[in-house]
Amino acid sequence: MVATRDIQERLKALGFDPGQPDGRLGARTLKAIKAFQIENGLAADGRAGPITLAALFPNDDSETEDAVAEISQPSHANSEWPRQVNCMExxxxxxxxxxxxxxxxxxxxxxxxxxxxxxxxxxxxxxxxxxxxxxxxxxxxxxxxxxxxxxxxxxxxxxxxxxxxxxxxxxxxxxxxxxxxxxxxxxxxxxxxxxxxxxxxxxxxxxxxxxxxxxxxxxxxxxxxxxxxxxx
Structure with a gap:
C-alpha cells in the first residue's frame, strides 16, 4: 500500500513541492500532485489514483487499490479538505x-x-x-x-x-x-x-x-x- 507520506516524499524527490511530508493530504500536496500530472500528461484532478501512482512509482508492483481508497475517503483526523482560508485555491x-x-x-x-x-x-x-x-x-x-x-x-x-x-x-x-x-x-x-x-x-x-x-x-x-x- 502506498501511504500519503510516501507520495509526498516521492513528489519532493521529483522536484515538486508538497510541503513537509506529514501524511496529510492538504492543499499543498494536492497542488503538487496536479503539477506532476500536468507535466506527465495525466488528467490533472489532484487525486493519486492508479494511473498517477503508476507514474510516480514506475518500478513498484505493489497493489494501489488500498491507497486509492485511503486517499479518496478521508477521515475526520486526516482530511483531504482544505482549510477555510484555502478554499478559493x-x-x-x-x-x-x-x-x-x-x-x-x-x-x-x-x-x-x-x-x-x-x-x-x-x-x-x-x-x-x-x-x-x-x-x-x-x-x-x-x-x-x-x-x-x-x-x-x-x-x-x-x-x-x-x-x-x-x-x-x-x-x-x-x-x-x-x-x-x-x-x-x-x-x-x-x-x-x-x-x-x-x-x-x-x-x-x-x-x-x-x-x-x-x-x-x-x-x-x-x-x-x-x-x-x-x-x-
Missing amino acids: FYGGVGLFQKKLALPFEMRLAWDKTVTIKSISVHQKVHDSAARVFSKIADKYNKIERKQLGLDLFGGSLNVRKMRGGSSYSMHSWGIAIDFDPERNQLRWGRDKSRLAHSDADEFWRAWEQEGWISLGRSRDFDWMHVQAARL
Missing part, C-alpha cells in the same frame, strides 16, 4: 463547478415545508463524499426518525454570499456546506437548545466526520445546523 471560483446530488430520500425546504426536493447542488469535488453520507443517513434513520431529528429539512447548500458580519466568502459560496433544520438549530444556539446536539444525532454527525466534514456545532458549539467540507 482548492475549489476554484465561487458558484462554479457544481454538480447535482440526487438524494436517497425526499427533503423539504426549511422555509417552505410544503415543497419537497430530490436533489441539491454541491461542488463536484465533494459530490461523491456527500452522496456516501446521505446514503448512510438513509440506512441509519427511517423516515419518521429523519423527520423527528429534522434531517429531512433542507436549509441550503450553494449560496454565493459573504459570511455574516465578515468580508470572507461563506462556505456555502462553493456548495461545500449544507444546513439542516435551521429553525431548531439557530446560528447562536448552543448544545443546550439545538436539536441536532442531542445524542440521537450522534450517528448523523459521525457519518459526516468519517468523510472529513466538519460540524461547527460539535467543533465550536454554535451553528448546529451546519456541516462543511473545509477545515477550520
Whole structure:
C-alpha cells in the first residue's frame, strides 16, 4: 500500500513541492500532485489514483487499490479538505463547478415545508463524499426518525454570499456546506437548545466526520445546523 507520506516524499524527490511530508493530504500536496500530472500528461484532478501512482512509482508492483481508497475517503483526523482560508485555491471560483446530488430520500425546504426536493447542488469535488453520507443517513434513520431529528429539512447548500458580519466568502459560496433544520438549530444556539446536539444525532454527525466534514456545532458549539467540507 502506498501511504500519503510516501507520495509526498516521492513528489519532493521529483522536484515538486508538497510541503513537509506529514501524511496529510492538504492543499499543498494536492497542488503538487496536479503539477506532476500536468507535466506527465495525466488528467490533472489532484487525486493519486492508479494511473498517477503508476507514474510516480514506475518500478513498484505493489497493489494501489488500498491507497486509492485511503486517499479518496478521508477521515475526520486526516482530511483531504482544505482549510477555510484555502478554499478559493482548492475549489476554484465561487458558484462554479457544481454538480447535482440526487438524494436517497425526499427533503423539504426549511422555509417552505410544503415543497419537497430530490436533489441539491454541491461542488463536484465533494459530490461523491456527500452522496456516501446521505446514503448512510438513509440506512441509519427511517423516515419518521429523519423527520423527528429534522434531517429531512433542507436549509441550503450553494449560496454565493459573504459570511455574516465578515468580508470572507461563506462556505456555502462553493456548495461545500449544507444546513439542516435551521429553525431548531439557530446560528447562536448552543448544545443546550439545538436539536441536532442531542445524542440521537450522534450517528448523523459521525457519518459526516468519517468523510472529513466538519460540524461547527460539535467543533465550536454554535451553528448546529451546519456541516462543511473545509477545515477550520
